[in-house]
Amino acid sequence: MPPPSRRGEMSADTLATAKPAVELEGITKRFPGVVANHDIRITVEPGTVHAIVGENGAGKSTLMKILYGMQKPDEGTIKVNGTEVAFRTPSDAIAVGIGMVHQHFMLADNLTVLENIVLGAEPKKGGMLDTATARKRITELAESHGLRVDPDKLVEDLGVGDRQRVEILKVLYRGARILILDEPTAVLVPQEVEELFQNLRELKAEGLTVIFISHKLDEVLDIADAITVIRRGTTVASLARNEVTSARQLAELMVGSELPTPETRESTVTDRVALQVAHLTMEADGYRPVPKGTSVETYVEKLRADGKRLLLDDVSFEIHEGEILGIAGVEGNGQSELIEAIMGIRAAHGGIALGEQDISTWSTLKRRESGIGYIPEDRHRQGLLLEASLWENRVLGHQTRKPARNGIWVDRRAAKADTERIVKDYDVRTPGVDTLALALSGGNQQKLIVGREMSGAPKFLIAAHPTRGVDVGAQAAIWDHLRNARAAGLAVLLISADLDELIGLSDTIQVIYRGRLVAALDPSDITPERLGGYMTGAIAGTEET
Numbered sequence: 001m002p003p004p005s006r007r008g009e010m011s012a013d014t015l016a017t018a019k020p021a022v023e024l025e026g027i028t029k030r031f032p033g034v035v036a037n038h039d040i041r042i043t044v045e046p047g048t049v050h051a052i053v054g055e056n057g058a059g060k061s062t063l064m065k066i067l068y069g070m071q072k073p074d075e076g077t078i079k080v081n082g083t084e085v086a087f088r089t090p091s092d093a094i095a096v097g098i099g100m101v102h103q104h105f106m107l108a109d110n111l112t113v114l115e116n117i118v119l120g121a122e123p124k125k126g127g128m129l130d131t132a133t134a135r136k137r138i139t140e141l142a143e144s145h146g147l148r149v150d151p152d153k154l155v156e157d158l159g160v161g162d163r164q165r166v167e168i169l170k171v172l173y174r175g176a177r178i179l180i181l182d183e184p185t186a187v188l189v190p191q192e193v194e195e196l197f198q199n200l201r202e203l204k205a206e207g208l209t210v211i212f213i214s215h216k217l218d219e220v221l222d223i224a225d226a227i228t229v230i231r232r233g234t235t236v237a238s239l240a241r242n243e244v245t246s247a248r249q250l251a252e253l254m255v256g257s258e259l260p261t262p263e264t265r266e267s268t269v270t271d272r273v274a275l276q277v278a279h280l281t282m283e284a285d286g287y288r289p290v291p292k293g294t295s296v297e298t299y300v301e302k303l304r305a306d307g308k309r310l311l312l313d314d315v316s317f318e319i320h321e322g323e324i325l326g327i328a329g330v331e332g333n334g335q336s337e338l339i340e341a342i343m344g345i346r347a348a349h350g351g352i353a354l355g356e357q358d359i360s361t362w363s364t365l366k367r368r369e370s371g372i373g374y375i376p377e378d379r380h381r382q383g384l385l386l387e388a389s390l391w392e393n394r395v396l397g398h399q400t401r402k403p404a405r406n407g408i409w410v411d412r413r414a415a416k417a418d419t420e421r422i423v424k425d426y427d428v429r430t431p432g433v434d435t436l437a438l439a440l441s442g443g444n445q446q447k448l449i450v451g452r453e454m455s456g457a458p459k460f461l462i463a464a465h466p467t468r469g470v471d472v473g474a475q476a477a478i479w480d481h482l483r484n485a486r487a488a489g490l491a492v493l494l495i496s497a498d499l500d501e502l503i504g505l506s507d508t509i510q511v512i513y514r515g516r517l518v519a520a521l522d523p524s525d526i527t528p529e530r531l532g533g534y535m536t537g538a539i540a541g542t543e544e545t
């Protein structure tokens with residue numbers, strides 16, 4: 001396979017002598033019933049950005065875990081800068097200059113940027129944190145790599161893009177020259193993606209090497225110098241950027257066949273209201289009941305006049321049967337609180353009606369039982385029991401309904417059969433329904449949750465990032481499932497950081513900014529860039545377009 005041709009901006013002299021930053025040769029890793037990696041071969045040149053792409057379950061994360069010392073390969077060798085290495089733990093990988101930026105940020109919210117960066121590697125003076133030395137090093141690192149952050153800010157006050165920069169600085173602080181990034185753009189809006197890519201270009205110019213996993217093929221083409229495609233555990237292509245002509249070509253290499261062309265859509269919105277939310281308001285410093293005789297509107301006005309911080313600020317909307325309402329917003333602007341209020345997980349003022357029923361005082365279980373499907377934001381904390389089997393996860397949250405329930409017992413046979421149906425319909429790649437959820441790749445876990453929540457014909461579905469972490473093929477399949485359910489009358493509240501998804505699926509888009517709905521937009525008339533502008537407050541909303 002040809003080595004990548006573009007090599008960042010290193011000098012010709014350096015290039016002539018530089019050994020590959022990473023060489024993976026014949027890497028094989030087996031799990032019970034699955035060969036996750038089979039004879040993988042990848043050469044990563046120094047001073048380049050190298051993308052790893054592949055379907056869900058193709059073996060990307062396993063390979064990166066091996067390169068970062070989190071897992072041991074059964075066979076194969078790893079060379080870093082020309083020297084063979086054998087890692088027992090991530091510390092071994094860090095010691096030779098490899099750093100990993102995880103998709104789920106691992107920062108302590110209540111510490112400052114500086115404290116987070118040095119945590120575990122603190123420079124000490126007389127037994128105390130040597131803040132002056134730490135600050136000097138961080139400032140130097142930040143300046144030389146164009147990574148702007150204020151070292152004294154609390155992490156909890158930072159946006160998503162800034163948090164990611166802190167994560168990158170953290171690995172650079174530990175001396176990393178080779179950075180592994182796991183789906184770094186999944187949570188970023190377009191403007192932030194551009195900033196991240198600018199940062200990566202600067203790292204490259206300094207001679208650093210970046211290896212990243214991504215499902216967003218257009219972005220891969222934007223930033224990568226070389227691209228390796230993994231299919232079913234093995235490397236099927238290693239290409240220089242200029243050898244790739246389109247995202248579609250990459251996607252077809254990933255799946256090993258031609259992709260279907262997406263279908264066009266027609267409106268299925270009816271005039272029957274499925275969900276109505278009225279004046280939903282949540283206070284930051286805890287719930288207090290509205291005084292007797294006062295309306296919610298008056299109460300909210302008073303809260304505002306008193307300068308109270310509101311996580312949800314007078315949010316009202318309706319979703320009709322057959323309609324997908326998309327909520328666009330930078331993470332942390334109230335979308336999680338909106339979901340929690342509708343699901344009854346967190347108390348809020350205002351009304352919530354499902355069809356004709358006022359459900360605002362119901363328990364979460366009762367809301368679910370009355371026909372609300374819920375694809376949660378965080379699949380590990382809210383969506384799955386990782387230590388339980390796939391069929392047990394199928395039953396999770398649906399214990400009181402068919403197919404799980406038979407009299408007072410859980411009907412294992414029916415539950416397993418239904419899980420097999422989901423595995424087939426949603427193409428969950430697994431050896432079987434008795435496999436533990438933790439043994440599925442991230443994208444396959446997501447497909448299982450979507451399949452479960454779409455089961456039993458819900459009336460209303462909350463879909464938070466329904467395709468986060470799934471590959472392009474599975475994404476198209478989930479979109480089809482959502483569109484078909486919508487055509488059959490399902491109402492959907494869609495929350496997604498993927499703006500193409502929001503624009504492509506929604507019948508209406510509402511922008512949430514600091515807990516308020518600030519703009520209602522027509523998806524057929526908006527670009528991701530303009531939508532990003534509303535989300536960050538760069539374009540002022542409040543008017544319907």
Ligand SMILES: Nc1ncnc2c1ncn2[C@@H]1O[C@H](COP(=O)(O)OP(=O)(O)OP(=O)(O)O)[C@@H](O)[C@H]1O
Nearest residue numbers: 031036056057058059060061062439440441442443
């Ligand atoms: N700890 C484990 N035990 C058993 N099987 C595992 C384990 N980790 C991964 N696998 C299996 O190895 C294969 C590769 O998984 P991996 O997570 O590397 O895929 P991936 O390409 O990163 O997928 P995704 O895009 O969905 O994140 C999958 O079939 C997965 O089920």
